[in-house]
Amino acid sequence: MAYSYSPLVLLLLLLLLPFSVSAAVATVTGHENTAPREKLTHLHFFFHGRFASPNATAVLVAVPPGTNATFNTFGAVIVLDDMLKDGPEASSKLIGRAQGLTAQASLEGTYLLMVVNFVFTAGEYNGSSLAILGRFVPDVSGTERSIVGGTGKFRMARGYTVGNVYIWTASYFVLELDAYIVHY
Template sequence: MEKTIILSCILLVLSSCASTALSKSYWKSSTYKAVKLHKTNLRFFIHDILSGSNPSAVRIAGPPGQNNPIGFGSVYAIDDVLTEGPEITSAVVGNAQGMYLSSSQGQIPSLVLYVDLAFTTGKFNGSSLSVFSRNPITENPREMAVVGGRGRFRRAQGTVFVKTYFLNNTNGDAILEYDVEVVHP
């Protein structure tokens, strides 16, 4: 019995040495190259429209029979327009596509927001910023995290400072002012 255990241990050690020696490495390291970072500040307005025949935010899930547009558990898909100014007739600079979820059961309403802020004009045309953050909608201003981006904003990180410019408490329509500070390569 002892000889079997000793022999098994020897075989185990030898097989692990052989498999290590015969294995190939599939990783490659390279020298880190310093990347020059740019700081970009952007300011635009988001029009989040829940009312009318062509809303830009549509409830896709939530508790049945709930009349509160931002009641706990409500989930909205959004395709909001981004404009230079607060008027809907201002020049369009892009769109905000994503979703938000009403995540607060307390007195202070809060959303969790995931949105891709895609720019369709100017030097950032074809680029976008990704925002994924808690959005305490009664704070004015409030801040949310930029967690990445595409195009010229690849690997971006930063902060969005949001002010509610207009809010219709009856139907939930809102115009939000976004001041964005991002750092990107």
């Protein structure tokens, strides 16, 4: 007597085949492809900038049409190449640069949109960077900005920075920053 298979049994076998193959592959490969453990790094440093020439590190590059704009005018765009140092004094050790731009993004007061990379050039994180995005309010302590990425030792970073104004004058500023970074 010849065996006959119903189409339902054949369909069931075809549907189960991928599960058995993936189970076999999972058993052979084990846990080799798991990601490394994440770690939390806390950095404390100072962001030094200079508005006035000579040696300005924050420069007004675009202003709204028909205005005699300053840094505080709505629509003003400022390009930065500021210094990251290990202390608040001008003589403190340079550990990196804050490179990017800010835009005066509010009609009511000085509220800057900040898009900047913290590029580390010395120490344990030399060659690594953090991408920062968020609002900066110069006269408010504890302003937070998001860490939205990173490179080098901070690859796939996320987290936040908390900034406090240490010094703010008409020609220069120093911000005290704490960065809380989750990365691999």
